[in-house]
Amino acid sequence: MVLTLGSIVAELGGELRGDLSSAVQRLAPLESAGPDELSFLSNPKFRHQLATTRAGCIVVGPALAGEAGARGACIVVDDPYLYFARLTQLWKRSHAREDGPRIHPSAVVHPEAFVDATARIGPLCVIERGARIGPDTELKARVTVSEDCVVGARCVVQSGAVIGGDGFGFAPHDGAWVRIEQLGAVRIGDDVDIGANTCIDRGALADTIVEDGVKLDNLIQVGHNCRIGRHTAIAGCVGIAGSANIGAHCTIGGAAMILGHLTLADRVNISAGSFVARSILKPGHYTGIFPIDDNASWEKNAATLRQLYTLRERIKALEKR
Amino acid sequence: MVLTLGSIVAELGGELRGDLSSAVQRLAPLESAGPDELSFLSNPKFRHQLATTRAGCIVVGPALAGEAGARGACIVVDDPYLYFARLTQLWKRSHAREDGPRIHPSAVVHPEAFVDATARIGPLCVIERGARIGPDTELKARVTVSEDCVVGARCVVQSGAVIGGDGFGFAPHDGAWVRIEQLGAVRIGDDVDIGANTCIDRGALADTIVEDGVKLDNLIQVGHNCRIGRHTAIAGCVGIAGSANIGAHCTIGGAAMILGHLTLADRVNISAGSFVARSILKPGHYTGIFPIDDNASWEKNAATLRQLYTLRERIKALEKR
């Protein structure tokens, strides 16, 4: 199905500079878009691509409207990236294929689980006893929602995710480990996205909480009793140990690791790859990454790092001379 | 179902200071427990919570018995954390819901696999030819146990775990990679816990070994031909490369990475986030983490780190003046 520029602005707004009847075959990135494709430019860093792109039409902000308009059709909007997001949604709606069954017959849904009449459950999902799946929520293929766990409204859970596995709790005793049964569950708010093969463990006593609007990428581990505050976004491969209390509106970069029993304030941004070993109570941007280097340089610097404290003492001694 | 304090100490021991007939509705954390809830205090760091908790009864060690008893009922035991673990088990037993089928009808169990008559296999598990599942072991939903792999007695395997995927082995040849078929399997001892979406690869020739009492959290990778010694506990997101030989009674913190073809002695503790690139033959606590900082400070320090060896040379030169 083809959309015209006219139908797009009729639906999403924006000031079209160009022909209402022009047809758009596809959305495409600026560097590869052709004359029948629609693209967008939000990051001024890529502004130079305006000179070379073959895109039939470009969504731009007011600052680039002149430049973009000089080369062809454009749609001028306040926030091109947001407009682009809505455009992908429009595109998906307009090109929707026939739905499969609302609850795929291969899914295993316990008779004492509750699935809202508008929720969609993909093939080979497992919804255990007492679990609740809210309205308009979609579980893709092969998702587990364990006993008594709750998923809110309008959530999307990708394939392989495990919600409500047992938290990792053992008491040491005579050189072995005695299991602490995990009696809590997981409560997930509304508008939460959960990535492929991501795991959210059930609480030991109280529940693990993921608040409204949280976005979790793939292969994330959320330990038992954590709380993740509203609208926090966490990139792939992040590990969050048990009982961490993460604020709202935080961002956590990929492969960061958050220790347990600590607090991140609201609006804390953790760089990818950083290790958070203590509470961070002040909003801001925090980082802890070993800088990469050619291997030979790294070897020399890393070896020296193991003597760093001694070096400091030597500097002190020099200063006292 | 409600338990009384009397029935709890009758089952688990401990010195009750309070009313045998008091009913406990739930187990709860100290900070949120109410008058009909039972809590525990094992870490002296949280001792101040005694002053404010509303818990109906608290499990404490002898040192805090007086203080706890002064505010209400308590159970005095030598090791409150261990007691708490057993209490969660008692709680789970007392509140057990009716079991589903022992082998869920949606599980795919190969006719030449062996599942002990007391083992439980959850929905949508795959047990391949020649695999063996021991007594009282439980596989939750969507677990894979591949050909010829063995899981011992009283193990619990969480949803999505993959036991016996092919190890990652390829010989380089003419710029491409030639597959090394993985002819070994995985042998898992008794009383082992394996977390959600954790992967344990089959050996190339010999088997990958996980010994009795090992506890593995979620999203852990165990490469082919590894050995993990008895009662070692490994937190989430850890990667262990092939042929690593990990001792007994070790602990490995979350997101640590262990290189292959190396040895960790018994009773080695690796901090979360640390990278182990060499054998560690002496018991002890080892760490290697870049300390997190506000981003601006990190940038300055990280840039300087790339000149660290040079700085050392400059210190040497100063010392020679």
Next chain:
Amino acid sequence: MVLTLGSIVAELGGELRGDLSSAVQRLAPLESAGPDELSFLSNPKFRHQLATTRAGCIVVGPALAGEAGARGACIVVDDPYLYFARLTQLWKRSHAREDGPRIHPSAVVHPEAFVDATARIGPLCVIERGARIGPDTELKARVTVSEDCVVGARCVVQSGAVIGGDGFGFAPHDGAWVRIEQLGAVRIGDDVDIGANTCIDRGALADTIVEDGVKLDNLIQVGHNCRIGRHTAIAGCVGIAGSANIGAHCTIGGAAMILGHLTLADRVNISAGSFVARSILKPGHYTGIFPIDDNASWEKNAATLRQLYTLRERIKALEKR
């Protein structure tokens, strides 16, 4: 089934020094091989094991032929590791058990998906609408291939892998996140291996590309719009953020993290555990790892590291004296 040394060299070549009719019961590592087992020695670091191994026959390179022959049978070849790889393949072929069904009846294959007549689909896989699985490709148990994703010929995908989950894309708006629908797919070339529980996300607009001969270990995250060049091998637990462009013939060690929107040239080798935050345009070996140490030493050095820039200023001041 038993193979003779004669049948092995007849099939794979190599110069046999020993008895053609000797039977080989198993392939085994040098340190545990017995008189009826065949082993190999490729890494000269393990040469000392020649003196103690009880292996019935050893595959060696020309340089060790004399030493190996002096102790018993050996097969002399140019590249013992490559020969060993082919030997494991011969072994597997010779010991193949009866196949199950080509498409396991428990797999959920959409009627509009295409599965080549020679491909094998394991139990409880999900192949969604429009997906294509090429000739001689094997999906083990519980693999997801989402809508419109393409897997080439002779690929092997391990259990739990998710190909074509939605990329992680959201536009910020009024303190919340607006979903960017992921309209691209995943295209995987020929001879690609994909590990257990590894995730490869579909592109936002264009496709995510994994080229021919790429080898991916377990629990890897490949973000949307990435390209991974031919014959690149990536070890377990690696995270690759969106739109990263990884060259051909690269190796990326376990648990490395690659940021998005950057480029790695061909033939770049990244050490395990390293964090790549910028493009690397020159072939070579790159590393960035905090060296592990006993915890007390680490604490002192890490604390000093947070003052490193200041130390450099103090050295400068000393030099000016």
